[in-house]
Each structure stands twice: as C-alpha cells, then as structure tokens.
Amino acid sequence: MRQRFAFFVFILLFSVCFFLMMYYGEKTFFVKKTAKSEAKKQAYHFVLIPEETDNEYWRIIEKGAREAAEKYNVYLEYLGPKRANMGEHVRILDKEIAGKVDGIMTQGISEDHFTPLINKAMDRGISVVTVDADAPYSRREVYVGTDNYAAGFLAGQALLEDTEGKQVVGIVTGRFDASHQRLRVQGFRDAVEKEKRIEIAGIKESGISKTGAVQATYDLLKEHPDITAFYGTSALDGLGIARVISTMRPNSDPYIITFDTLPENMDLLRDGKIDAIVVQHPYEMGYRAVEMLVELKKGNHPERLQYTESKIIRQKDLDQFLKDNKGLYGDEDDPS
Numbered sequence: 001m002r003q004r005f006a007f008f009v010f011i012l013l014f015s016v017c018f019f020l021m022m023y024y025g026e027k028t029f030f031v032k033k034t035a036k037s038e039a040k041k042q043a044y045h046f047v048l049i050p051e052e053t054d055n056e057y058w059r060i061i062e063k064g065a066r067e068a069a070e071k072y073n074v075y076l077e078y079l080g081p082k083r084a085n086m087g088e089h090v091r092i093l094d095k096e097i098a099g100k101v102d103g104i105m106t107q108g109i110s111e112d113h114f115t116p117l118i119n120k121a122m123d124r125g126i127s128v129v130t131v132d133a134d135a136p137y138s139r140r141e142v143y144v145g146t147d148n149y150a151a152g153f154l155a156g157q158a159l160l161e162d163t164e165g166k167q168v169v170g171i172v173t174g175r176f177d178a179s180h181q182r183l184r185v186q187g188f189r190d191a192v193e194k195e196k197r198i199e200i201a202g203i204k205e206s207g208i209s210k211t212g213a214v215q216a217t218y219d220l221l222k223e224h225p226d227i228t229a230f231y232g233t234s235a236l237d238g239l240g241i242a243r244v245i246s247t248m249r250p251n252s253d254p255y256i257i258t259f260d261t262l263p264e265n266m267d268l269l270r271d272g273k274i275d276a277i278v279v280q281h282p283y284e285m286g287y288r289a290v291e292m293l294v295e296l297k298k299g300n301h302p303e304r305l306q307y308t309e310s311k312i313i314r315q316k317d318l319d320q321f322l323k324d325n326k327g328l329y330g331d332e333d334d335p336s
Contacts, residue, residue, distance in 0.1 A: 042075040046293055047096045048286070049089065049106040050080040051132070052208065056262050057235045057282055060328055061131065064286030065105065072294045077101075084208040086113060086177065093117050103127040103293035105286075108135025108143075109178045127296040129289045132282075133180035142292045144306040145180075146280045151310040152184035155231055155257050156191025158276050158312045159198070163229065163255050170220035170227040171203040172213055172241060174234030184233040184259070201227055206237050213240020221248065232258035238265050242273045261313070261321070269315055279321070281308040283328055 048065050050058035062078050069076035079096065081088035090113050093106055097120055104121055108114045108130040118128050118138040127141055134143040159167065171188070174181045185203065192198040201224040204216035213232065217240055221227060232238045238258025245254060257276040258265060268274040285308055295302045313321050 043073045044102040044294065044297055045075045045077075046103040046105065046290060047077040047079055047101050048131075048289070049093055049096065049104065050078070051089065051107055051109065052082060052084045053078065053080045054082045055208075055235070057260055057280075060282040061286035061289075063328070064283035064288075065290050066286075068287040068290035072290065074290060074294065076290070084175070086110065090114070090117065094120075097121045097124060097126060100124065101126060102297060103129070105129050105131050105289045105293065107131060107133040107180075108138065108140065109133050109175070109180070111135060111137055111179065114138065127293050129292050129296075131285050131289045133178060135179075141296055142289075142302055142304055142306055144289045144292060145285050145308055146310045147307045148180040148183035149187040150307075151259075151278050151280070152187025152189075152233070153191045154187075154310060154312055155184070155259075155276075155278050156188040158257055158278075159188075159229060159231070159255065160192060160195060162257075162275060162314075166197050167199070167229045167255070168224065168227050169198060169200045169229045169231060170217070170224060171200065172206050172216045172220070172230065172232045172237040173203060174206055174208045174237065176205050181233050188231055188233075206232075206234065206240060208234055208236060210236050210239050210243075213237045214244055215240075217241045217244040218248070227254065229255040230257070232256070235260035235262055235265070238268065238274050238277070242268050246273065257312075261325075266318060266322075269313070270318055272315060276312050276314050279309075279311050279313055281310075283325075284308050 048062060050061065052058060066076055079092055086109065094117055096104060097117065104126055114135045115138040118135055118140050121128050122139045129142045129144060130140045132145045134145065171185060173185055189200065202220055204219050206212035206216045213236055230241045232241055238256060241256055241258065245252065256274045258274060259278045261277055261279055265274060265277055269277055288306055292302050292306065
C-alpha cells in the first residue's frame with residue numbers, strides 16, 4: 001500500500017514539474033520571440049548599456065533615450081550590470097556585439113577594457129556612441145556627455161568661491177579605474193593647485209555605492225581629522241559624505257560639493273547639508289545619443305564631441321533648477 005502511495009505521489013510531482021517546465025519554457029521562448037519581432041517592426045535596434053541599471057542617474061539617461069527612441073521608431077534595449085561591475089559590463093557589451101544590433105550606446109570607462117570591444121563593434125558595422133564617459137582613443141563615432149575635466153574644474157572653482165581661509169580637502173571618487181572619474185579629480189586639482197590655502201589631504205574610492213561612500217568618508221576622517229571640505233565625484237558620494245558628517249561630527253560644518261542632482265542630493269542641498277552640486281544633464285545625454293545613432297545609420301557624420309552642459313547649483317538656485325527641469329524629478333509632465 002505504501003509503495004503504491006509513494007508511486008502515486010512521484011507521478012503527481014513529476015507531472016507538476018513537467019507542466020511548470022513546459023509553461024515557463026514556452027513563456028520564455030515567447031518573450032524572446034516577441035522581442036525579436038518587435039525589433040523587426042522598427043527602423044533600428046539599439047542597446048543602451050549603463051554602468052549600472054539600478055541607478056537613478058542612469059534611469060534619467062534611459063528616460064531620454066526611450067523618448068528619442070519612440071520619436072525615431074527605434075527598438076531600444078536597456079541592459080547592464082545591476083551594480084557597477086567592469087567584468088559584467090564588458091561581458092554584456094561583447095554579447096550585444098555578437099547579437100549584431102544596429103547601434104550601441106555605452107560608457108568608455110576604461111581604455112584597456114572598452115577600446116578593443118568598441119573597435120570590434122565598428123569592424124562588424126555596428127555604430128557606437130559613448131555616453132557619460134568617453135573612449136577617445138577608440139574608433140567610437142560620437143561622444144555625448146559632460147566634459148568631465150571641465151566639470152571637475154568648475155567644482156574646484158566653486159570651492160574657492162564659497163570658502164575662506166585654510167581648507168583641507170578630502171576627495172571621495174567613484175572608481176579609480178574609471179576615466180571620467182579621474183578627469184573630474186584632475187580638473188578639481190588643477191583649479192585649486194595655485195591656491196596655497198587649499199590642501200588636498202587624500203582620496204578614497206566609493207565603488208559607486210552609498211555604503212562605499214560612507215566607508216571612504218570614514219577612512220578619510222580617521223586618517224585626516226583636520227578635513228574641512230569634501231568633494232564627491234560620483235552621484236552617490238555626497239550622500240555618504242553627508243551621512244558620516246551627521247553621525248560622526250554633527251556639530252561640524254564642512255564644505256561639501258558633489259556630483260549630480262539625484263532627489264536625495266537635492267534634499268540635502270535644500271537642508272544645507274550639502275553646499276553645492278555639479279549639475280549634469282543625463283536626460284539630454286540619452287536623448288541625443290539615440291539621435292546621433294540615427295544620424296549615423298542614415299550615413300550622416302555628426303560632430304564627434306557632443307558635450308552637454310555642466311554647471312554649479314547652490315541652495316538658492318534649487319527652486320529655479322527644479323522649475324527648469326520639470327518632469328525629471330518626480331513630476332510626470334514632459335520635460336522636453
């Protein structure tokens with residue numbers, strides 16, 4: 001009796017597993033088939049490969065790219081590592097090249113890693129536009145994004161304008177291996193180097209994460225307790241810096257300047273916990289990158305360097321900035 005019951009249970013479980021395998025297998029096949037069918041219906045198939053998909057800054061770039069894709073009848077994919085990971089980024093880029101898409105938008109984070117792949121894509125007839133971070137020694141056709149050296153220089157000038165007396169500066173940067181981060185640091189250094197009252201005490205890496213920025217700030221303060229100012233070169237660095245200051249040194253008031261108008265950064269700016277933000281224009285980057293790929297596929301030759309604006313905003317500028325960029329930061333109205 002027990003054997004018959006066990007056999008019955010086995011058959012039942014096998015049947016359920018087989019049904020689920022067939023059901024989800026069919027769904028997966030259907031999704032892949034649908035994606036390919038959709039791509040064929042539209043003029044071009046482009047892919048945007050961000051530094052990390054789960055990032056508010058890159059979501060704004062994606063928003064711009066999707067709105068341009070809709071306008072130009074482009075099938076757009078948004079594929080990349082969930083968290084910043086050079087190896088995963090390179091693997092996805094290589095996979096999309098093998099998939100023979102019509103155009104690729106990606107960062108040029110590291111010349112050693114990205115230049116060979118960008119050149120490989122070009123060899124296969126795939127147009128490449130770099131976004132946010134350039135690969136100038138590759139054969140990429142267009143760069144759309146911030147002049148990162150100039151943006152770093154602006155940050156240094158802002159520090160000089162907003163402070164008086166001796167300043168000991170700690171720098172938190174996203175990644176040591178990222179070309180655009182290095183340019184932001186170098187621009188800042190060059191802006192302040194002739195001022196004897198400015199001393200750069202040290203620089204730590206955040207790994208493009210809030211927890212990493214917290215640790216980097218903590219380490220800087222531990223090694224250099226006399227720090228009076230902080231400069232963050234990536235979007236999440238300011239959050240980490242402000243968090244450490246509020247917990248470790250709530251009675252101190254260091255000068256803090258950081259990159260990018262994420263909602264949390266703007267809240268900190270409004271509350272006076274951050275002094276200035278280096279503004280980039282990620283929506284415009286995404287929108288123009290798609291436009292440039294469309295131009296390239298039509299056989300046109302747009303300018304190779306398409307710099308988007310960067311500027312400094314302070315607390316007094318915030319309301320006007322939000323008004324000018326209505327729709328990008330929690331408002332559903334069209335920003336364009």
